[in-house]
Amino acid sequence: MKAISIGLLGLGTVGSGVIKIIENHQDKLMHQVGCPIQVKKVLVKDVNKERDVEINPAILTDQVNEIINDPEIDVIIEVMGGVENTKDYMLQAIQNKKHIVTANKDLMAVHGGELLTAASENGCDLFYEASVAGGIPIIRSLVDGLSSDRINKLMGIVNGTTNYILTKMTEEGLAYEDVLKEAQALGFAEANPASDVDGLDAARKMVILATLGFSMKVDLDDVKTTGITMVTEEDLHYANRLGYTMKLLGIADRDGDKVEVSVQPTLLPKTHPLSSVQNEYNAVYVYGEAVGETMFYGPGAGSLPTATSIVSDLVAVVKNMRLGINGSYAVAPQFAKNLKDSEEIYSKYFLRIHAKDEVGVFAEITSVFTQHGVSFEKILQLPVKEKGLAEIVVVTHKASLKSFEEIFMQLRDLDAIKDIKSSYRVEGSANA
Amino acid sequence: MKAISIGLLGLGTVGSGVIKIIENHQDKLMHQVGCPIQVKKVLVKDVNKERDVEINPAILTDQVNEIINDPEIDVIIEVMGGVENTKDYMLQAIQNKKHIVTANKDLMAVHGGELLTAASENGCDLFYEASVAGGIPIIRSLVDGLSSDRINKLMGIVNGTTNYILTKMTEEGLAYEDVLKEAQALGFAEANPASDVDGLDAARKMVILATLGFSMKVDLDDVKTTGITMVTEEDLHYANRLGYTMKLLGIADRDGDKVEVSVQPTLLPKTHPLSSVQNEYNAVYVYGEAVGETMFYGPGAGSLPTATSIVSDLVAVVKNMRLGINGSYAVAPQFAKNLKDSEEIYSKYFLRIHAKDEVGVFAEITSVFTQHGVSFEKILQLPVKEKGLAEIVVVTHKASLKSFEEIFMQLRDLDAIKDIKSSYRVEGSANA
Numbered sequence: 069m070k071a072i073s074i075g076l077l078g079l080g081t082v083g084s085g086v087i088k089i090i091e092n093h094q095d096k097l098m099h100q101v102g103c104p105i106q107v108k109k110v111l112v113k114d115v116n117k118e119r120d121v122e123i124n125p126a127i128l129t130d131q132v133n134e135i136i137n138d139p140e141i142d143v144i145i146e147v148m149g150g151v152e153n154t155k156d157y158m159l160q161a162i163q164n165k166k167h168i169v170t171a172n173k174d175l176m177a178v179h180g181g182e183l184l185t186a187a188s189e190n191g192c193d194l195f196y197e198a199s200v201a202g203g204i205p206i207i208r209s210l211v212d213g214l215s216s217d218r219i220n221k222l223m224g225i226v227n228g229t230t231n232y233i234l235t236k237m238t239e240e241g242l243a244y245e246d247v248l249k250e251a252q253a254l255g256f257a258e259a260n261p262a263s264d265v266d267g268l269d270a271a272r273k274m275v276i277l278a279t280l281g282f283s284m285k286v287d288l289d290d291v292k293t294t295g296i297t298m299v300t301e302e303d304l305h306y307a308n309r310l311g312y313t314m315k316l317l318g319i320a321d322r323d324g325d326k327v328e329v330s331v332q333p334t335l336l337p338k339t340h341p342l343s344s345v346q347n348e349y350n351a352v353y354v355y356g357e358a359v360g361e362t363m364f365y366g367p368g369a370g371s372l373p374t375a376t377s378i379v380s381d382l383v384a385v386v387k388n389m390r391l392g393i394n395g396s397y398a399v400a401p402q403f404a405k406n407l408k409d410s411e412e413i414y415s416k417y418f419l420r421i422h423a424k425d426e427v428g429v430f431a432e433i434t435s436v437f438t439q440h441g442v443s444f445e446k447i448l449q450l451p452v453k454e455k456g457l458a459e460i461v462v463v464t465h466k467a468s469l470k471s472f473e474e475i476f477m478q479l480r481d482l483d484a485i486k487d488i489k490s491s492y493r494v495e496g497s498a499n500a
Numbered sequence: 501m502k503a504i505s506i507g508l509l510g511l512g513t514v515g516s517g518v519i520k521i522i523e524n525h526q527d528k529l530m531h532q533v534g535c536p537i538q539v540k541k542v543l544v545k546d547v548n549k550e551r552d553v554e555i556n557p558a559i560l561t562d563q564v565n566e567i568i569n570d571p572e573i574d575v576i577i578e579v580m581g582g583v584e585n586t587k588d589y590m591l592q593a594i595q596n597k598k599h600i601v602t603a604n605k606d607l608m609a610v611h612g613g614e615l616l617t618a619a620s621e622n623g624c625d626l627f628y629e630a631s632v633a634g635g636i637p638i639i640r641s642l643v644d645g646l647s648s649d650r651i652n653k654l655m656g657i658v659n660g661t662t663n664y665i666l667t668k669m670t671e672e673g674l675a676y677e678d679v680l681k682e683a684q685a686l687g688f689a690e691a692n693p694a695s696d697v698d699g700l701d702a703a704r705k706m707v708i709l710a711t712l713g714f715s716m717k718v719d720l721d722d723v724k725t726t727g728i729t730m731v732t733e734e735d736l737h738y739a740n741r742l743g744y745t746m747k748l749l750g751i752a753d754r755d756g757d758k759v760e761v762s763v764q765p766t767l768l769p770k771t772h773p774l775s776s777v778q779n780e781y782n783a784v785y786v787y788g789e790a791v792g793e794t795m796f797y798g799p800g801a802g803s804l805p806t807a808t809s810i811v812s813d814l815v816a817v818v819k820n821m822r823l824g825i826n827g828s829y830a831v832a833p834q835f836a837k838n839l840k841d842s843e844e845i846y847s848k849y850f851l852r853i854h855a856k857d858e859v860g861v862f863a864e865i866t867s868v869f870t871q872h873g874v875s876f877e878k879i880l881q882l883p884v885k886e887k888g889l890a891e892i893v894v895v896t897h898k899a900s901l902k903s904f905e906e907i908f909m910q911l912r913d914l915d916a917i918k919d920i921k922s923s924y925r926v927e928g929s930a931n932a
Contacts, residue, residue, distance in 0.1 A: 085790070088790075089648055089649075092790075093648060093649070093650060093790075096648075096650060096715070096834065097648065099715070099831070099834040100647060100831055197645070203788075203790075203791035203792065203794060204794060205640075205641050205644070205645020205646065208637075208640060208641070208644055208645050209637050209640070209641065209645070212637070212640055212644070212812065212815075212816065213629070213637020213640045213641070213809075213812055214637065214812060215532060215811075215812045215815045216521055216525060216528075216529065216807075216808055216810075216811030216812040216815055217521075217525070217808045217812070218525060218528060283528070283531070341776065341797060344773065344776045349793075356808065358517070358520075358521055358524075358525075358635075358804040358805065358807065358808045359635040359798065359799065359804065359805045359808040359809075360635065360798070360799050360802075360804070360805055361781075361797075361798060361799065362635060362636060362796075362797060362798035362799075363795075363796075363797040363798065364794075364795075364796055364797070365773060365793075365794060365795040365796070365797065366791065366794035366795065367791065367792050367793065367794075370792075372790040372791065372792070373790065373791045373792055375648075375790065376646065376648055376649045376788065376790045376791040377645075377791075378648075379647075380644065380646060380647045380648040380649070382648070383644075383647045383648055384644065384647075391823070393823045393825055396823055399532055402527075402528065402531045
C-alpha cells in the first residue's frame with residue numbers, strides 16, 4: 069500500500085520527537101491506518117548542523133517551497149513556530165491541498181479561524197491538538213468527548229514554566245528571581261522568559277480553549293492577562309496560611325450568553341483538583357452543565373509528549389484520507405462574540421495591604437469595601453517589622469471586577485494606606 | 501432536514517438523563533450535526549409508571565422488538581443493562597443496520613469483541629464511551645488522543661461506590677460496614693453492593709480499558725480481582741502513617757509483549773495524582789511510552805454525566821451518518837492475548853502481621869523474605885493490646901507475585917505468627 073508522505077517544517081525539540089515516534093511506533097501506526105507513514109522532507113535553517121536525532125541528510129532542505137509545493141507530500145507537520153510568514157506558508161500548503169498538523173499556538177490563537185476556514189474550503193484537515201497543553205488530548209476531549217454538553221467554565225494550568233516556578237517558590241519559600249534562574253539553568257524556562265512569565269503564552273492557549281469550549285470566536289485582545297513576575301514569597305505564605313495554592317490560571321467563564329477570558333495568578337483552595345498539579349505539569353479543568361467537574365492532566369510540553377499529540381493528529385488525518393472525508397471535521401463557532409462587561413465579571417479577591425497601625429484605620433479600610441457592598445470572607449492582621457505599620461490580608465466575598473477596581477483605587481488614595489502590596493483573584497473557598 | 505430517530509432502551513437514571521440532554525442541548529446538537537435529533541420510542545418495563553422526566557407516554561413501549569425492528573429508527577441507545585438477552589437484541593439491531601450507543605460495561609466486557617465485529621461487518625457504529633468512568637471521555641482519549649503512543653500502564657479508580665467508601669473510611673476513621681450503610685442511605689451504594697465492593701464492576705471496566713490500551717483482547721477471567729470488604733480502619737491508619745492512600749485500583753501493566761490486569765485495594769503514595777481523587781469521583785491514569793504521565797478525572801456515574809458520554813457518542817454516530825462512514829471506526833486488536841505469569845508480575849507489598857512478642861520472632865519472619873530474595877522498604881513494629889503480641893507492618897521492595905504468594909504461605913505456617921491481618925499491593929514509593 070502506498071506510503072503517506074509527510075513534510076516536516078522544523079527539526080527542533082518537537083520536530084525530533086515527531087521523527088522518533090513515527091519511527092519507533094511505525095508498527096502501531098501501520099496497524100491503525102493500514103499503510104506506512106514516511107517523512108519525505110524536513111525544513112531546517114541549517115542543513116549541515118549536527119542533530120540529536122538520526123536522519124537521512126538527503127531529506128533536509130532549507131527551502132520551505134520545496135516542501136509546501138511538493139506534489140507528493142500529503143501532510144505538512146508545522147513545528148517551526150512564527151506567525152505571519154508561517155500563516156502564509158500554511159495557506160499556500162492548503163491551496164496545494166495539503167493537510168496540516170500544527171503545534172503552533174501563536175498561529176492558531178491569532179489566525180486559527182481563517183486557517184480552519186481555508187482548510188475546510190479546500191477539503192483539507194487542519195488539526196492542532198499539540199498547540200494547547202502538549203501531550204494532553206484536551207482539544208479532542210472538548211470537541212468530541214464533551215460535544216453533547218454546554219461548557220460553563222474552563223480553568224487551565226497551561227504554562228509549564230510558570231507552574232514550575234510557582235511550585236518551587238511555594239515548596240521552597242524562594243523568591244521569584246531565584247527560582248527563575250534555577251528554571252533557566254534546568255531548561256524549564258527560556259533565556260528570554262517574557263512570553264511565559266507575563267502570561268502571554270497561557271493567554272494564547274486560553275483563546276484556543278475558549279473558542280472551542282464556548283463555540284465562540286475569542287481574540288487574544290479579549291484576554292485580560294497578568295503574569296507572575298510580581299508574585300512574592302509573602303503572598304505565597306499568606307495564601308498557604310489561608311488554605312490556598314497559587315497558580316497561574318487561565319479562566320474562561322460563561323454566564324448565559326456572555327463570556328470572560330483571563331489569565332492571572334489565582335488562589336485556589338488546596339482541595340481543588342488543579343491545586344495538586346505540580347512542577348511543569350499542565351491540566352485543564354472543564355465544568356460542563358451536564359457532566360459537572362472533569363480534569364485532564366499531563367505534560368504540557370517536551371519533545372515526545374508534544375510529538376504524541378502531533379502524531380495522533382496525523383493518524384486522524386490519514387484515517388480521514390482513507391475514508392475520503394478530510395476537511396469535514398471543523399465546526400464553525402455557533403455564537404458571535406459576546407464579552408462580559410466589568411460589572412458582570414464576578415470573583416473573590418485576595419488583597420495584601422500595608423497600613424498605618426493606628427486606631428480607626430481598619431474601620432476606614434472596611435468602609436471602602438462596604439460602600440461597594442463587598443464583604444470579607446477572611447481577614448488577617450499582623451504587625452510588620454517596619455515600625456508603625458500593620459499588614460492586613462483580606463479575602464473578599466464575590467465582587468464585580470468594576471467594584472474591585474474602584475475599591476482598589478480608593479484604597480490607594482487613603483492616607484492610612486502606605487502600600488497595596490498585592491491583589492489576586494480567588495476561585496472557590498478554602499476551609500483553613 | 502430529516503430528523504435522526506433514536507430508540508432508547510431503558511428509562512432509569514441514565515435513560516432519563518439522555519432524554520434531558522437531547523432536549524436541553526438540542527440547539528448545540530443541531531449546530532454540530534446539522535439536523536434535529538428526536539427520541540422516537542422508549543423501552544420501559546411498565547408503561548404506566550410515573551416518571552421523573554417529562555416524556556410523551558405515546559412513545560413508551562414494553563416491546564423491545566417494536567424498537568429494534570422499527571425501520572425508521574437510526575440509532576439504538578442501550579441503557580437497560582443485562583448481558584445475554586441484551587446481546588441478542590443488539591445483534592438483531594445491528595442486522596437491521598442500526599447504530600448502537602451503549603453504557604453497558606457488563607455487555608462490552610464479555611461480548612464487546614463479537615458485537616464490534618458484527619457492527620463493523622454491517623457498516624454500523626457501536627460506541628460505548630459511557631461504559632467506563634461515566635462522564636470522562638477516556639475511551640476516546642485512548643483510541644484517538646493517544647493513538648500514536650504505546651501505552652505501558654493504565655491505573656484506574658473506576659468504581660465510584662468503593663472510592664466513596666474508602667474516602668469516608670480514611671477521612672472519618674470509620675469501619676467498612678458503617679460507611680457502607682451510610683453510602684447505601686445516600687444512594688452511593690446499591691442495596692446489594694456485591695458487584696461494586698467485590699471489585700467485579702471495576703474488573704469489567706479494566707477489561708475494556710486494557711483491551712483498548714494494549715490493543716489486545718483481555719477477558720474478564722484474566723483479571724485477578726479482590727474487593728474492599730476486608731479493608732479495616734487499622735489498615736488505613738498504617739497506610740496513612742507510611743505516606744500512602746488506599747484506593748481500589750484497576751491496574752493494567754505491559755512489559756514488552758506481556759500484560760497483566762488486576763483489581764485490588766492498593767496503596768498509592770499521597771503525592772500520586774490518583775491519590776487526590778476523592779469520594780465518588782473516578783480517574784484513569786495512563787502512562788504512555790512517549791507522552792509519559794496523563795490522567796483523566798471526572799464523575800464516574802450519575803444520570804447527566806453518563807448521559808453526556810452517551811449523547812457525545814450519538815453526535816459522533818450522526819456525524820458519521822452524514823459522511824457515510826459508519827462502521828469504519830473500530831480497529832481490531834493488534835496483538836493476541838499474552839498474559840504474564842505470576843513470576844513476571846512485580847509489585848511491592850504491604851503486610852500487617854500479629855506475631856508473638858518474643859526474642860527471635862522478627863528474625864524468623866525476616867528470614868522467610870530473605871529466602872525469596874525480598875527485602876523491606878519500611879518496617880513498623882508496635883505492641884498490640886492483646887498481651888504477648890506484636891503488630892508488625894512491612895512494606896517490601898518489589899517482589900514477584902509468585903514469591904509473595906510463597907512468602908505468604910510460609911509466614912502463615914510459622915508458629916510465631918498468630919495472624920496475617922492483611923496484605924495489599926503497593927504502587928510507588930511514599931516519602932513519609
